Amino acid sequence: xxxxxxxxxxxxxxxxxxxxxxxxxxxxxxxxxxxxxxxxxxxxxxxxxxxxxxxxxxxxxxxxxxxxxxxxxxxxxxxxxxxxxxxxxxxxxxxxxxxxxxxxxxxxxxxxxxxxxxxxxxxxxxxxxxxxxxxxxxxxxxxxxxxxxxxxxxxxxxxxxxxxxxxxxxxxxxxxxxxxxxxxxx
Amino acid sequence: xxxxxxxxxxxxxxxxxxxxxxxxxxxxxxxxxxxxxxxxxxxxxxxxxxxxxxxxxxxxxxxxxxxxxxxxxxxxxxxxxxxxxxxxxxxxxxxxxxxxxxxxxxxxxxxxxxxxxxxxxxxxxxxxxxxxxxxxxxxxxxxxxxxxxxxxxxxxxxxxxxxxxxxxxxxxxxxxxxxxxxxxxx
DNA sequence: GCCGCTAGGCTAACGTTCTTAGCCCAGCGC
DNA sequence: GCGCTGGGCTAAGAACGTTAGCCTAGCGGC
Numbered sequence: 001x002x003x004x005x006x007x008x009x010x011x012x013x014x015x016x017x018x019x020x021x022x023x024x025x026x027x028x029x030x031x032x033x034x035x036x037x038x039x040x041x042x043x044x045x046x047x048x049x050x051x052x053x054x055x056x057x058x059x060x061x062x063x064x065x066x067x068x069x070x071x072x073x074x075x076x077x078x079x080x081x082x083x084x085x086x087x088x089x090x091x092x093x094x095x096x097x098x099x100x101x102x103x104x105x106x107x108x109x110x111x112x113x114x115x116x117x118x119x120x121x122x123x124x125x126x127x128x129x130x131x132x133x134x135x136x137x138x139x140x141x142x143x144x145x146x147x148x149x150x151x152x153x154x155x156x157x158x159x160x161x162x163x164x165x166x167x168x169x170x171x172x173x174x175x176x177x178x179x180x181x182x183x184x185x186x
Numbered sequence: 187x188x189x190x191x192x193x194x195x196x197x198x199x200x201x202x203x204x205x206x207x208x209x210x211x212x213x214x215x216x217x218x219x220x221x222x223x224x225x226x227x228x229x230x231x232x233x234x235x236x237x238x239x240x241x242x243x244x245x246x247x248x249x250x251x252x253x254x255x256x257x258x259x260x261x262x263x264x265x266x267x268x269x270x271x272x273x274x275x276x277x278x279x280x281x282x283x284x285x286x287x288x289x290x291x292x293x294x295x296x297x298x299x300x301x302x303x304x305x306x307x308x309x310x311x312x313x314x315x316x317x318x319x320x321x322x323x324x325x326x327x328x329x330x331x332x333x334x335x336x337x338x339x340x341x342x343x344x345x346x347x348x349x350x351x352x353x354x355x356x357x358x359x360x361x362x363x364x365x366x367x368x369x370x371x372x
Numbered sequence: 373g374c375c376g377c378t379a380g381g382c383t384a385a386c387g388t389t390c391t392t393a394g395c396c397c398a399g400c401g402c
Numbered sequence: 403g404c405g406c407t408g409g410g411c412t413a414a415g416a417a418c419g420t421t422a423g424c425c426t427a428g429c430g431g432c
Contacts, residue, residue, distance in 0.1 A: 006380090007380080007381090029417090029418065029419085030418075030419065030420090031417075031418060031419085039381075039382095040381080040382060040383080041418080041419080041420090042381090042382080042383085042419090042420075042421080042422095043380070043381055043382070045419095045420075045421085046379075046380055046381075047380090050419075050420070051418090051419065051420090101291070102288070102291070105287070105288070105337055105338065105340075105341035105343060106341065114343065114345065115345065118345070133348050136346050136348045136353075137348060137352060137353045137356050138356075140335070140338075140344060140348075140350075140353040140357070141335075141353065141356055141357045141360060143334070143338065144331060144334035144335035144338060144357060145330060145331045145334055145357075146334070147334040147337070147338060148329070148330035148331055148332070148333040148334020148335065148337065149326070149330035149334065151291055151333070151334065151337065152291065152326075152329065152330060152333060154291075155291040155292065157291060157300065158326060159300065159301065159304070160322050162319050162322045162323060162326075164326075166323060167322070167323045167326040167327065170323050170324075170327055170369075171326070171327045171330060171331075173364070173369050174327060174360065174361065174364030174365070174369045175360065175364075177363075177364060177369045178359070178360030178361075178363060178364055178369075179360070183356075183359050183360045183363045183364075192409090193409080193410090215388090215389065215390085216389075216390065216391090217388075217389060217390085225410075225411095226410080226411060226412080227389080227390080227391090228390090228391075228392080228393095228410090228411080228412085229409070229410055229411070231390095231391075231392085232408075232409055232410075233409090236390075236391070237389090237390065237391095373432100374431105374432085375430100375431090375432085376429100376430095376431095376432105377428105377429090377430090377431105378426105378427100378428095378429090379426105379427095379428095379429100380425105380426095380427090380428105381424105381425085381426080381427090382423100382424075382425075382426095383422105383423090383424080383425105384421105384422085384423090384424100385420105385421085385422085385423105386419105386420085386421085386422105387418105387419090387420085387421105388417105388418085388419085388420105389416100389417085389418080389419105390415105390416085390417085390418100391414100391415085391416085391417105392413105392414085392415085392416105393412105393413085393414085393415105394411100394412090394413090394414105395410105395411075395412080395413100396409105396410085396411075396412105397407105397408105397409095397410085397411095398407100398408095398409090398410095399406100399407095399408095400405100400406090400407090400408105401404100401405095401406090402403100402404085402405090402406105
């Protein structure tokens with residue numbers, strides 16, 4: 001164990017992320033992160049401003065990771081295929097890391113970094129020739145659907161043993177069909 | 187101030203609910219509830235088993251309230267009207283009490299009490315002649331959509347100034363159309 | 373090679389919160 | 403009037419977040 005642990009803000013956030021994965025958002029404490037880092041709790045204050053700051057940073061990383069996944073998933077596809085790929089990537093991320101779902105509905109995830117994700121969604125929707133306000137409304141429909149499904153699934157919010165993949169497939173069909181045919185337009 | 191405060195578990199939970207409304211789920215602490223009740227913190231343990239128990243009870247009450255609202259909203263209507271009424275009631279509840287959204291994705295809200303809400307959703311879907319597995323999948327689609335929209339709205343997750351009512355209206359049209367026309371069925 | 377600065381660790385200490393243990397009395401039933 | 407019990411209390415301890423202040427490893431300049 002070196003006298004200097006060589007921590008950085010980034011490493012602290014990464015450890016925070018793994019604590020969230022292990023123990024849930026409620027389990028994210030400076031004490032646990034410090035233990036994982038092999039460091040005394042107050043030492044973390046050299047890298048982050050406190051627990052709220054850590055939570056915010058972790059939320060930003062999660063949103064950025066999710067955005068990257070989604071962005072990669074829609075490269076080279078368009079139209080219904082792109083929407084399906086986007087939805088699948090979003091859901092897969094939360095299936096893989098269910099404890100991170102709670103971080104996606106919080107102020108930091110809701111504002112600036114969220115704009116990158118929105119940009120990806122809007123890009124996908126250009127395949128439907130949607131622009132301006134139309135595209136914003138459509139983006140909200142799309143994100144609501146996939147976020148709702150993935151959040152409820154991550155929280156274990158679906159009882160019954162019916163196949164979740166099948167439910168999600170139907171959601172995707174309904175959303176793609178609705179967006180493609182312009183359902184809901186004035 | 188009477189020597190006996192005359193607390194009950196129900197009153198403790200109600201105070202917990204108002205603390206959540208004022209200060210968010212993170213702000214829910216036994217200390218605050220005790221203060222609101224005019225009582226010392228340990229006294230609460232005569233009525234609830236601790237903070238996790240209080241959170242669970244509050245979550246159950248919220249889900250029950252939401253279910254009641256939704257149930258009332260769909261009385262006497264059917265088909266698309268019923269689905270729209272259900273979605274509107276769900277969203278309105280979270281617009282009125284945004285801090286309660288976080289309680290709807292948690293184990294207690296996800297299991298038994300959630301079945302009552304599911305039952306209402308399934309009843310509404312009978313207007314589409316959906317039964318058995320078909321109805322379960324459709325219920326998931328419906329709940330995902332409305333829950334996702336309402337959660338993101340409650341968290342302030344929608345930037346841009348486009349009219350949220352209009353976005354929600356389009357979501358409703360897409361969902362009702364999709365369910366009515368059987369989109370997504372094999 | 374030495375000197376000093378600073379980044380990054382530490383300990384000490386405090387306030388808040390949850391929780392348990394145990395006391396004590398108000399008020400009801402007999 | 404007497405005793406039981408439910409529902410309050412205080413005391414105390416553990417965990418956590420946070421602040422203050424110290425101390426030194428290790429680098430850059432001379």
